[in-house]
Amino acid sequence: MQTTFKRIAAALLISLSLGLSGTAMAQAIAPINVNSADEELLAELPGIGPSRATAIIEEREANGAFENADDLTRVNGIGPATVDRMRDQIKFEE
CATH class of the missing domain: 1.10.150.320 (Photosystem II 12 kDa extrinsic protein)
Structure with missing residues (x-):
């Protein structure tokens, strides 16, 4: 049970990190x-x-x-x- 929770939490953190990096990349686009x-x-x-x-x-x-x-x-x-x-x-x- 704890292993499943850890995997889900890790997947959510990875998804969140990827989402935030996409936002940072969007801000770096030329005007x-x-x-x-x-x-x-x-x-x-x-x-x-x-x-x-x-x-x-x-x-x-x-x-x-x-x-x-x-x-x-x-x-x-x-x-x-x-x-x-x-x-x-x-x-x-x-």
Whole structure:
């Protein structure tokens, strides 16, 4: 009984460790260029789902490239708090 418990506990610890290492790896990924990224990539940003990703693309096509993070507030539904959550995960190149 104790052996079974130890095996289950070990498996859970391994799973947890692998899950946490995946999170750390995700944070090491290069920032997303909001001026060229597609909907799928933009939707990965915190606070941005498919509908806001589409709105970002529509805004940049209608009114030009974003020059900085604060320009994203031009998009309906994106405010300063959302911008602050993703500020270190985005870049602005044309």
